[in-house]
Amino acid sequence: MPFMLTLDSSYNSFDASLTSGNLLTSLEGLYTSLRKIMGRALLLVLATLFLLPFAFALGLWFKKQRSFFLKTMRNDNQKLNTVEDYVSFRENLDQLGELKSKLSKLKTYNLKNAPWGVSFLLNQMQKTSSTLLQYYSWNEEKLADFNKPRVKSSSHFVFVSENELWENRNPAYSYWM
């Protein structure tokens, strides 16, 4: 999987967002589990001794990744010209959509309650998750035109939305058009 900082032509915003999204949700799970297992004081000691350098480095990594991703995200203009473009775009969007609820959960953490030392990492995680959620909503917006009729009509024809078609698809079949 290409990471966000990979500066070659194979950089794919969707892959990068999925990598970060998966990492974020794993870290969020780890953090929640540690909070459950250990008391706040023990977590603080552990964080100071072992996790602090790691957490700080990881926080920095997230910061750099986010700034690079923000630049590419703004210039990311994936065109949906062919069926192949559409299918890969939709599959990627679905994968990112699966992480959406977990990423949204990160936003609810109150940083004031976070143990000292981890708050920098958590702050970066929160920012990265909100960037990814924004990226998801931007991409979702690209499909908005397909989900409403292009012209208003007073006929009795029933419109079939893109969402309905995608949900009805059979992955075993290839598309005609």
Place this chain on the structure above:
Amino acid sequence: MGKSKSSLLLLDVIRIMFEESYPYRYINHQSAPEPFKHICHNYSFYGKNRKRYIVNVEQYEHNIYCAKFYLAEHKFCDHKFKRMANQFECSRVIQTIANIILELYHKNPFASFLFIGSNSIDENKDNTRRFKLYTKIIKRKATALNCEQYYISKYSAYFLFNRFHNSNIDLLLELEKRLHQVFN
């Protein structure tokens, strides 16, 4: 993620079952003034039992195409579109019709396609079995990328409306009116 060998094999089997088609041949085209002025593009192909099928793709104004097909042996029958072929090769026949339609679409990127599911002899004209089948297939095989999709159960019609049409009139309403004239 790589797909396992067995799942790939299964997908291949499904593709062979549902995506195989018959080679078709363009016969000719002719103009027809009735009931609405159109050009009829005629094609034919042979099924697995060497039964010949005739496909008429009618091209109406505003680049609307409507495909009809029947078994050649029913050609002189009044209900040729209503009769069942009973050749048990539905998926391949539909795939062949789809290939013809796709060829026309590539020739004319502004084309919209209308499908009408004819009623069988013992059936009403609304929400027919053929219409249900076509709807199911088109919903699965056509994306919303190039064509908007509409249906009207009353006339058993499914319409792939090209996104790049530039007509100023309410084409859907116009189409509904014409369907009403044909059906009544």
